[in-house]
Amino acid sequence: MDAKNWRVYPGWKTLIHDGVFAEGWKGGGAIGQWLYQSVLGICPDPTGPGLKKFILAPQPDPASGLTWARSGYNSVHSRIISDWTSENGEFTLHAVIPANTTATVFVPAKDAAEVTESGKPAAKAAGVTFLRMENNAAIYAVGSGTFRFQSRLP
Numbered sequence: 001m002d003a004k005n006w007r008v009y010p011g012w013k014t015l016i017h018d019g020v021f022a023e024g025w026k027g028g029g030a031i032g033q034w035l036y037q038s039v040l041g042i043c044p045d046p047t048g049p050g051l052k053k054f055i056l057a058p059q060p061d062p063a064s065g066l067t068w069a070r071s072g073y074n075s076v077h078s079r080i081i082s083d084w085t086s087e088n089g090e091f092t093l094h095a096v097i098p099a100n101t102t103a104t105v106f107v108p109a110k111d112a113a114e115v116t117e118s119g120k121p122a123a124k125a126a127g128v129t130f131l132r133m134e135n136n137a138a139i140y141a142v143g144s145g146t147f148r149f150q151s152r153l154p
């Protein structure tokens with residue numbers, strides 16, 4: 001998956017109805033992939049093999065009742081955490097980016113100027129670089145560390 005096509009994975013309903021339903025006991029297969037890559041938003045970036053660089057693009061869907069997710073992925077570098085909530089039009093993402101890795105973080109937002117990281121404008125936060133707005137998301141390049149992004153949902 002690349003940054004341009006970060007929301008192309010099928011939803012749960014499509015997986016069941018289209019017969020793509022294949023799951024392993026250890027969380028592999030279509031359901032595991034959907035949970036990690038669509039719900040949590042933890043996706044590999046081909047420019048940084050081995051999750052040296054990854055994409056973090058959680059997908060809240062208040063219309064379906066998907067208003068929060070909290071988990072992580074144990075990469076070879078350490079645990080990647082995606083912990084997000086969507087309530088009353090507000091989105092909060094608590095993210096942990098392991099040491100010696102970077103991430104491209106997609107924050108659902110109406111306006112990048114309204115996105116904060118730990119209470120400060122995200123574009124001015126340490127370790128955070130604003131890249132662009134795309135498909136109702138503010139996109140940031142983020143270094144290692146713990147981050148708390150907040151925004152108004154589009």
